[in-house]
Amino acid sequence: MTTVVELESPADRLGVSETFERLPTFEFQIAGMIGASPPLVWVSGPDRHAVEAALEADPTVDVIASLADASDDRWLFRLEFGPELEEFHEIVSENNGAVLEAAAQDGTWSLKLLFHDRDSLSAAHSVFEDREFQVSIKRVTSLDDPSGGTSPLTSTQYETIVKANELGYFDVPRKVTLQELASELDISHQALSERLRRSHAALVSEELSNRMTPTGIDS
Template sequence: MTTVVELEIPAARLGFDRTFDRVSTFEFQVGGMIGDSPPLIWASGPDRDAVARALEADPSVDVIASLGDGGESPTGASDGAGTDVGPGDRWLFRTEFGDAAKLFTEIVTDNDGAILTARGRNGRWLVKLLFHDRESVSACHDLLEQYEYRATVTRISGVDDLASAQTPLTETQYETICKAHELGYFDVPRGVTLKELAAELDVSHQALSERLRRSHAALVSAELSERTAPMAIDP
């Protein structure tokens, strides 16, 4: 069964520890950790200069560029604590993570996992992972213990309890993404074509394409806004 796992990991083990020490109100949200491209980070704190100085002084991360402010974030974005994030409240940085974060990503992907969301506050990372099955979860957890990430599992949810998984996807979208991931549709090179995936799911090529676009849009929106309540109606 496809499984969603939520973890808490101390920043001292994964990154941004010095930034949290220098800026107690620092919070961040990662715009994706898959692939070799340096990820984008939405960061917040008392002011942009304080956050930028703390990030630049943090040995666990290399700031490549400062790209924009909260005015460029999605409309109605949330800081994850139920408070709307307005213009100027969040700032966008392109960063290069250190070895600990890169190894974490490798451990997850090598065990057929995917990082759905990654954010942090109060000196801890909050990470949501997707796995094909419980065996992959166990193997990944064993490696995280071996490398002393001090990860605490806060929730494990299967596809049968979609609501508790707090995914922005509908059940149909969720099952489609899981099947696409399982068959290697998102791999490079792809393990299955869109036509083959459509046949596997017994839907038309066009219907599957539209479903995947809606699913991607929902995941991106949730990643950037933290609105992760399940949708009531399946489009």
């Protein structure tokens, strides 16, 4: 049963804790799934110069590029995080999962992970505990649970997203082309493109629905 889990982990375990100490109002959101390549990251704080200086001084992250301003209070960087985040990502991937979203504020990372089933989630959670990631689970959703009334991803869509994530399709730059991924999955280029669009649309629709409907769970 496809499962999405939302969890938190402290910045002193996943990275950029020193940036939060220097700039308490610092926030960031990784643009897209986490892969092996340095991701694009939306950041905000008191001002761009202060944010960049704090990141440059933080030993747990490298500033690869500072891109054009997006607005007066939100800027786009390419950041390379330390081995802690890479280790976290490997645990997820090795247990049939994918990282859908990652963001942080107030010294805490918030992540949304997708797993093939609850057993895979449980296995990953055990490793997180063994390696002291100090994760705190906030919400678990079974996407194809009939009682839930929604089924955003089919098993085929899930397997496609996981394979695309494993091969680096969501990395920036991509490590595999759409054609190469289609060959790996033994389907046509057009069929894969349509499957990815439908999967993305299903996940976005589910996310918007969750955000607009009260969950009754205090965060």
